[in-house]
Amino acid sequence: MSMPIIIIFSFALLAFLLGISARRGKDMDIQQFAVGNRGFGALLVFLLVAGEVYTTFTFLGGSGWAYSKGAAAFYVPAYVVLAYVLSYWLAPRIWRFAKDRGAVSQPDYFAIRYQSKAFGIIVAIVGCMALIPYITIQLKGLGIIVSEASYGVIPPALASFIGALIVMTYVIISGIHSSAWTAIIKDFLILVVAIFMGLYIPFHYYGGIQPMFEQIQAVAPEKLVLPEQGLGISWFISTVLVNAIGFYLLPQNFSVVLTANGEKSLRKNAITLPLYTLLLLFIFFIGYSAILQIPGLQEADGDLSLLRLSIQTFDPWFVGIIGAAGLLTALVPASVMIISGSVGLTKSVYMAIVPHASEKQQLVVSRVFILIMTASAFLFSIIGGNALAILNIMSYTLIVQLAPALVFGFFPNSRVNKYGAAAGILTGVLIVLWATLFDIQIADFIPSVPHAVNDINVGALALVVNIAVTLGVSFVTNLAASRGEATEAGRY
Amino acid sequence: MKYIKLLLLVPFVGMLAPLPLVNRIEPYILGMPFLLFWISLWMVLSSVILYILYKLDADREGEGAE
Numbered sequence: 001m002s003m004p005i006i007i008i009f010s011f012a013l014l015a016f017l018l019g020i021s022a023r024r025g026k027d028m029d030i031q032q033f034a035v036g037n038r039g040f041g042a043l044l045v046f047l048l049v050a051g052e053v054y055t056t057f058t059f060l061g062g063s064g065w066a067y068s069k070g071a072a073a074f075y076v077p078a079y080v081v082l083a084y085v086l087s088y089w090l091a092p093r094i095w096r097f098a099k100d101r102g103a104v105s106q107p108d109y110f111a112i113r114y115q116s117k118a119f120g121i122i123v124a125i126v127g128c129m130a131l132i133p134y135i136t137i138q139l140k141g142l143g144i145i146v147s148e149a150s151y152g153v154i155p156p157a158l159a160s161f162i163g164a165l166i167v168m169t170y171v172i173i174s175g176i177h178s179s180a181w182t183a184i185i186k187d188f189l190i191l192v193v194a195i196f197m198g199l200y201i202p203f204h205y206y207g208g209i210q211p212m213f214e215q216i217q218a219v220a221p222e223k224l225v226l227p228e229q230g231l232g233i234s235w236f237i238s239t240v241l242v243n244a245i246g247f248y249l250l251p252q253n254f255s256v257v258l259t260a261n262g263e264k265s266l267r268k269n270a271i272t273l274p275l276y277t278l279l280l281l282f283i284f285f286i287g288y289s290a291i292l293q294i295p296g297l298q299e300a301d302g303d304l305s306l307l308r309l310s311i312q313t314f315d316p317w318f319v320g321i322i323g324a325a326g327l328l329t330a331l332v333p334a335s336v337m338i339i340s341g342s343v344g345l346t347k348s349v350y351m352a353i354v355p356h357a358s359e360k361q362q363l364v365v366s367r368v369f370i371l372i373m374t375a376s377a378f379l380f381s382i383i384g385g386n387a388l389a390i391l392n393i394m395s396y397t398l399i400v401q402l403a404p405a406l407v408f409g410f411f412p413n414s415r416v417n418k419y420g421a422a423a424g425i426l427t428g429v430l431i432v433l434w435a436t437l438f439d440i441q442i443a444d445f446i447p448s449v450p451h452a453v454n455d456i457n458v459g460a461l462a463l464v465v466n467i468a469v470t471l472g473v474s475f476v477t478n479l480a481a482s483r484g485e486a487t488e489a490g491r492y
Numbered sequence: 493m494k495y496i497k498l499l500l501l502v503p504f505v506g507m508l509a510p511l512p513l514v515n516r517i518e519p520y521i522l523g524m525p526f527l528l529f530w531i532s533l534w535m536v537l538s539s540v541i542l543y544i545l546y547k548l549d550a551d552r553e554g555e556g557a558e
Contacts, residue, residue, distance in 0.1 A: 089500055224527065233515060
């Protein structure tokens, strides 16, 4: 066996052992399994939230976007930072309500908030539509990273399979605790690898960061600013807003909020997390370096720019370390996604069928859902082609449709009810699906519309309609209900 | 003091509203093209603003306890 393979497998084994031993000393019930008994301090919550940002998608896609699309890639740190700013207000409110009412997942949070099991199921379905492609991308990314870092010896599908098996096993055993423990080594490794590579590569090839950008400016200045149309300023602003609002509504991030041991931990994290986002700059430096060093990667192959450049630059043992870091950036987020999805399905769908299920039964069913989710994500990673990419684009535009229901839920005086909230979500989701699947744009209806309007993120437009429908339907149903009460009162 | 949370809007407006003006390559600052520097600057400023808010909230909670 070659050096990189030994290193990658050592880290895979380490993650596996940490993951399964994370359960030690805990009586596993559904609270413990899903949200670590709401006992995670600021540091663990920090690592888990940060872990959801540094996924394989960031690792490959962040550098890939910088390589192929240039400055449009800056939307990632922009929305992540603003999501943290928003979390200062949002996260403690979610946490407090969930703790008081014993919610352990996003669907049961909403079901309790709107006193409707059906509403919980709607939320669970929207959540899974956002989650499954996300998990699949992690497994697929894992396959690509391990395969490239092993110099092609390990086929991607085999790597994905082993990765899926590892994460499934330790998640079934230890639940969210496994994510927390593996997140510790993951963040350490990615921190070291990203900073080292992000500095070494520009200095090695160009003599510095600024000289690198200046050489790119001489050849391809369009990579350093946002274009006039397409991925321009209006696209940037609307996408950043949609993703910033959607970030904590993604089921995995919602779950992480619930693991905190108090509101203070969440507020403290909101302060430090924006600084951690600076790490993404180093990923961009690598992607930009690749523009002149390994030109000619087309479209999706741009995502390979980081790995290809690493192989060209470093000794095999360090390529192995990069591969190991890549492996962990897949396992940690995937584990949280799988847990939040499976607990959400148990709490909404299963509990609707078996309302009085015991804690033990819920735990068993959650584990069955883990098996199903991991297996289907693995299958999608093998057979799902284009459909997957489209779904992944929609992750944020779909999940952000839950925002009105969440925010109005904070204010009972808003008189938004379950009918309004559900109608709003369904309308928003249908608009996003329709516009994305059929590639519908505003210009299709009004050909003379300026680019700045046409390029607005579809999730933002759907959100506006969603809010209007939420308020409108709530108003009408409240009116009907009070009339109903009035007539009933009149009868007696 | 009730409206202190409105500070949270500052990073949103501050980062995004001036984009038409800051969408440029020069001047380079800290080795970065200006647009990238601008986004990075707001990562740091966001952190600072949240820290100020955290301190103000802590003071207020302290007063409330008395």
